[in-house]
Amino acid sequence: MDINHLYLKLRFAGMTTRQIHQLFNYECDFGSYNKREQQYKLKSYLTKIKSTKKMSIYDNFIKHDIESILLQLDRWKVKFIGIKNTAYPNLLREIFEPPLILFYKGNLSLAQNEQSLAVVGSRQATSYTNEALRILFPSFKKRNLTIVSGLAEGADKLAHQHALAHHMPAIAVLGFGHLNHYPKTTYVIRKQLEQKGLVVSEYLPYQKPLKHHFPERNRIISGLSKGVLITESTINSGTSITTNCALDQNREVYVLPGSIFNKMTMGNLISAQEGAKIVISAKDIIEDYH
Incomplete structure (x- = not known):
């Protein structure tokens, strides 16, 4: 076999x-x-x-x-790729215990683009995330970056919306099987990505969204990406799990600057103390993509 x-x-x-x-x-x-x-x-x-x-x-x-x-x-109507297949994403092979099987819908070749940037943040993202992405994405478009995120509410949703609006390659990573969806508010975006981008999951198509799936999913978001941009994150948030995965995987981590009086960016400041690069302009990210 x-x-x-x-x-x-x-x-x-x-x-x-x-x-x-x-x-x-x-x-x-x-x-x-x-x-x-x-x-x-x-x-x-x-x-x-x-x-x-x-x-x-x-x-x-x-x-x-x-x-x-x-x-x-x-x-x-769900396809799969095994880790021993040459079409399996090379960046993802590098991580600890990578998915041996990836289920997907859409254009798998997008996962081979190593000029990829994960954009993640709080599910309660404020207008700060949206405004920052609005300024950053035109430069990302010029560099033809592939945008990776988790299709959650908040920052993930905004990242995918900006990618679609700029006609950029985008990958969504699910924390459940392809026969399910969560949350309802990102379903329309997901269907667009299945047609114009790529939607992947390591979970069997019928597996439902369970709490422990999402931390597992985060290692794939960072694993598919050369770097990870954190827009807003509170202390000990789910976003910090993605940050830790990225650091473990030797990925670049970028954070938007924040105020010490704003709990929504306290996680950003802590990440910066731990070595993440503060992003003042798109150049701070683009210069690492050659």
Whole structure:
């Protein structure tokens, strides 16, 4: 079986990305074994982990065949790319425990553009975010940057709106499967991105938005990007998770300047203390993109 199909089968069996990475660390030759050996090795691995889904994972792995999985994806009109495929995004390969399977709708080639900038911030973004992006985006357009964000309310939504308005390549990263959507306010933008950009997820198409998915999703936002721009963030916000991911992945982190009296930019100031670059003009970002 093709290794990408094997990853896909393991995902549909119910294994998480991390569990599959652990399985291949536990049994590095798992992909080369025959069907019976794979079942035996999987059963052995499952005895060593803490999970309430051990039996269902094993049963699903035996029960599901790759042809039926591919047929179901086709019915859902959802495509996939495996990490061993040459079309898999190169920047994303570099991160710790990258998604072994990415599900997507739209133009996958956009994920190969390494001139990519993630734009993230608070879900309660103020007019400061919108005005700053309005000034910055014409320069981003001239540099033909690909804009990456998470399709959440607030800064993410504004970033995608500006990208679409400037006819720029844009990528949305979901914290759920393609058959679901959250929040409702970004659904129209998502449909536009499926036609004009790219929408990706590491979650199985039917998986619903769960709280722990969004921190996991943030590592992909930064992983697809050469740099990350933080517009507004409070202390210990979800945005700080993306910032930490970016720093761990050796990505450039940019922040808009803020006031010490404004809680919406206190996270920005802390990030600046930790080494993020303060953005006064688009040049502060563009000069790092050659």
